[in-house]
Amino acid sequence: MNRSSLINIFLDSDLVAAGSSDLIFMVSYDSLIDSVKRNYWLILEIIESYFNKKFNFIFITVDEWNICKNDFISNKNDGIKYEYKNLVIEKTNEVFNNNKENEEKIIEHQKDNVIDLFGEVIEFE
Numbered sequence: 635m636n637r638s639s640l641i642n643i644f645l646d647s648d649l650v651a652a653g654s655s656d657l658i659f660m661v662s663y664d665s666l667i668d669s670v671k672r673n674y675w676l677i678l679e680i681i682e683s684y685f686n687k688k689f690n691f692i693f694i695t696v697d698e699w700n701i702c703k704n705d706f707i708s709n710k711n712d713g714i715k716y717e718y719k720n721l722v723i724e725k726t727n728e729v730f731n732n733n734k735e736n737e738e739k740i741i742e743h744q745k746d747n748v749i750d751l752f753g754e755v756i757e758f759e
Contacts, residue, residue: 640676643669657691660699667693
């Protein structure tokens with residue numbers, strides 16, 4: 635995939651939340667998530683190049699974003715405090731089977747950890 639195709643991923647997504655070292659992007663359609671997964675390391679390079687800083691990032695669907703956002707707001711209103719957890723993802727040469735079960739596990743893991751990645755969240759509208 636060339637850089638212009640990767641830039642289109644950003645054009646078809648919205649940055650909906652940002653922390654000091656974390657970004658959440660919302661996408662309108664699921665196929666974009668597949669492109670992000672296939673090109674994670676290139677996207678990481680683009681983000682680092684643009685901001686001149688390393689960021690953790692995640693791309694989620696509109697439905698996933700709405701669930702996470704509403705849970706976060708509800709928990710904050712109930713006095714629940716969030717603790718920042720550092721997530722380290724290492725690049726390996728390991729090839730994962732690209733099947734539906736693995737993909738669902740990855741997506742479920744991402745949904746479970748979105749809120750854990752952020753302390754204070756800034757929402758953009």
